[in-house]
Amino acid sequence: MDINEMKKTKIAIIDATIEEFNNKGMKFTMDELAKRLHMSKKTIYKIVDDKNELVIDAINYCFDLVKKEEARIINDPDLDIVEKLKRTVICIPDRFTNLDWMKVSEAVAAYPRIYEQFKLRIDNDWEPTFKLIDEGVKQGKLRPVNKELFKIMVEAGFEGVLKIRNEGNTEISYQESLEEMISIVMVGIEIK
Known part of the structure; x- marks a missing residue:
């Protein structure tokens, strides 16, 4: 198997893993x-060592797609700075909007290696978001804020949304919950 064929096969395996995970969580088998x-x-x-590694590869794949979507939003000339910030913070590529986030939350809670990778990806690469905040302040559309505190609040918001959904306390979708969360956060920093 050459390098390109191996990459295509790995992406196919990751896509199938995401589908299996969405159906059964970590209970899916390698046979399935x-x-x-x-x-x-x-x-x-031949491509992955075990199921945990495969799920970690899927997490990285998902986050890489999120970063590509964030770049598309940031470079969209039709969006103002406030809308860019809102959209990048809650960015989920279309193909993951139907992902069962309860199963993601369960896997993250139950498997330390998966938790570590998930947390690492959430904690890193906030620079594009911070640049949007700086630009919004420069344009007079956002008030100056402590960016690390903003990050902590958004991360806590994500965790809170997952917790609410896990407890069955909401009738709205994960995406709608995220949109409401970022709207609440933005009220505190947007200049009207």
Whole structure:
């Protein structure tokens, strides 16, 4: 298998992993994954060592797609700075809007390696968001804020939304919950 074929196969495996995960959470088996992919487990294990590594690869894949979508939003000339900030903070690519976030939350809580990777990706790469805040302040559309505190509040908001959804205390979608959360946060920094 050449490098390009291996990359394509790995992406197919990750996509199938996301589908299996969305259906069963961490209870999906490698046999079920192989069946979905119409390939042998042996082929899968040539590309990944174990299921945890595969889920971590899927997390990284998802976050990489989020970063691409954030870049698209930031470079959109039709959006003002406030809208760019709102959209980048709650950015979820279309293909992940139906992801079962309760299962994500359960996996993150139950598997330390998955938690560490998830937390690492959430904690890192806030510079584009911080630059949007700086630009918003410069344009007079946002008040100066402590960016680290903003980050902590948004991260806590994400965790709170997941907790509310896990407890079944909401009738709205995850995306709608995120939009409401960022609206509340933005009220505190937007200059009207």
